[in-house]
Amino acid sequence: MSADATEARTSRISRRVGAIAESATLAVDAKAKALKAAGRPVIGFGAGEPDFPSPDYVVEAAIKAAADPKSHHYSPAGGLPELKSAIAEKTLRDSGYEVDPSRIIVTNGGKQAVYESFATLLNPGDEVLVPSPYWTTYPEAIRLAGGVPVEVFAGPEQGYLVTTEQLEAAVTSRTRVLVFVSPSNPTGAIYSAEQTRQIGQWAASKGLWVVTDEIYEHLTYDDVPFTSIATAVPELDDSVLILNGVAKTYAMTGWRVGWMIGPQDVIAGATNLQSHMTSNVSNVSQRAALAAVSGPLTAVEKMKESFDRRRKAMVDGLNAIEGVECPTPHGAFYAYADVRGLLGKDIAGSRPETSAELATLILEQAEVAVVPGEAFGPSGFLRLSYALGDEDLAEGVSRLQNFLGQAR
Structure with missing residues (x-):
């Protein structure tokens, strides 16, 4: 029997499903929530969802529909x-x-x-x-x-x-x-x-x-x-x-x-x-x-005011870190930072060579969750969602500045 045939018979899941890469964004978010549940004060920049409740009239329509x-x-x-x-x-x-x-x-x-x-x-x-x-x-x-x-x-x-x-x-x-x-x-x-x-x-x-x-x-x-x-x-x-x-x-x-x-x-x-x-x-x-x-677009207009304020604060904060370059995004609620200037440098005793390694280091030592560029294409970048509260955003960016500022 060929090796491929043996593998096909012994594998518990199909090759097609086994080849699927885990959703990195959901994985980062899940890990951040697990660490928070364990008592660690993790700031999560991973999730791509607004931190606002759905509009009242939407919820009311659902309640009526359920009945x-x-x-x-x-x-x-x-x-x-x-x-x-x-x-x-x-x-x-x-x-x-x-x-x-x-x-x-x-x-x-x-x-x-x-x-x-x-x-x-x-x-x-x-x-x-x-x-x-x-x-x-x-x-x-x-x-x-x-x-x-x-x-x-x-x-x-x-x-x-x-x-x-x-x-x-x-x-x-x-x-x-x-x-x-x-x-x-x-x-x-x-x-x-x-x-x-x-x-x-x-x-x-x-x-x-x-x-x-x-x-x-x-x-x-x-x-x-x-x-x-x-x-x-x-x-x-x-x-x-x-x-x-x-x-x-x-x-x-x-x-x-x-x-x-x-x-x-x-x-x-x-x-x-x-x-x-x-x-x-x-x-x-x-x-x-x-x-x-x-309905009206009132809800998104209110969200945009908050997102815009956070967008500017995040970009300014990231660009203040030596070795980080972050173009100003004009849409969505993400900043995509170029961190190639940090790779290979000593950061708290480690030398991350990829953005995946850097993201792991940041989570474990700075207690900030970010998504590495490998999830979206080439290594060397980090995605950070600014769809979170202003205080958490400020704290998270401050931790990044303090931690990544050690790079030598």
């Missing part, structure tokens, strides 16, 4: 018709993109929309261009669908924004999809309207699908506008999938409601897949999401 017997039974796998109509209206309002509700599927959070996008589009061996730094889930979802992620790295010297020249150098005859995310997780970078148009037109000229994640569309600062690639490049209409959800805008990460917008055949395929995976999204959560997308 309604209609919510106690199966509903259409692709989403409640009234929610899909509201998402279409919201998309036109916020992005200027007109879409029929039949081209929308409601998913169990944004992650399911990401997975279903690639599962529906990709055949084994298809390549996907993934601008790096990227959100940690994209490559894993691509691999699960049989695809091959092709990283295209843009460093801080170019604002973490890839160019069409870089994409052109990476495209091959096997390339099928381009991932486009603006505002970005993990960097907070935003493509200008002109950059968005150029990239969209390039993708259209190559006959590529574009999967665009717009979950942070409302979290922009310094009067930097959000531009939807679907609106900027109308010729992509039949080859673009728009992913979104209520998690970030309305502080609803735990409600698990996202959606995908795309051509009818793709949405039909994804709906068929979802009918076997999970059936419908929780009806109570869908009713809550309906209240959110149909």
